[in-house]
Amino acid sequence: MLDIYTLGEDVLREKTQRVTEFDSGLAILIDAMFETMQEADGIGLAAPQIGVSKRFFVVDTRRPNEQIAFINPEIIETSHEVGTYEEGCLSIPGVYYDIVRPLSVTIQAQDIHGKAFTLKATDLLARVIQHEYDHLNGTLFIDRMEDDAREKLVKAYNRKHKKRR
Numbered sequence: 419m420l421d422i423y424t425l426g427e428d429v430l431r432e433k434t435q436r437v438t439e440f441d442s443g444l445a446i447l448i449d450a451m452f453e454t455m456q457e458a459d460g461i462g463l464a465a466p467q468i469g470v471s472k473r474f475f476v477v478d479t480r481r482p483n484e485q486i487a488f489i490n491p492e493i494i495e496t497s498h499e500v501g502t503y504e505e506g507c508l509s510i511p512g513v514y515y516d517i518v519r520p521l522s523v524t525i526q527a528q529d530i531h532g533k534a535f536t537l538k539a540t541d542l543l544a545r546v547i548q549h550e551y552d553h554l555n556g557t558l559f560i561d562r563m564e565d566d567a568r569e570k571l572v573k574a575y576n577r578k579h580k581k582r583r
């Protein structure tokens with residue numbers, strides 16, 4: 419099981435580096451990410467969340483054919499139509515909030531062998547992809563909230579998760 423980094427850790431705010439080696443180390447890490455995510459009841463997990471500042475993430479919506487690793491992803495198209503959905507994040511436990519995002523996206527990425535693929539996603543899969551993709555740019559879903567709401571929420575979160583000295 420991998421440690422999940424939480425709000426306040428610098429790695430969550432860094433811009434990530436492209437993956438260049440598609441070796442067994444990457445495959446093992448991605449397997450461990452799927453396990454860690456499933457154990458934590460998450461539906462997506464990005465590399466910065468396990469302390470690795472690289473461009474990849476995994477998703478598993480628990481729907482058929484929606485257990486996917488995305489390496490060096492680029493979202494190349496987003497729909498004009500947007501929707502609201504209550505998001506959470508394994509790196510900000512206990513915090514949930516309605517976030518507006520495009521309803522569908524087209525994403526290009528590589529698989530664990532380095533093979534390129536393109537996927538058009540809608541629904542929950544499109545939602546998770548956008549949330550995880552944000553992580554690769556140091557963006558968290560709370561950044562997409564209104565300022566007042568975010569400040570309140572982060573204050574409450576920090577009170578609850580005050581680090582012991």
Ligand SMILES: [Zn+2]
Nearest residue numbers: 506507508509
């Ligand atoms: Zn997240």
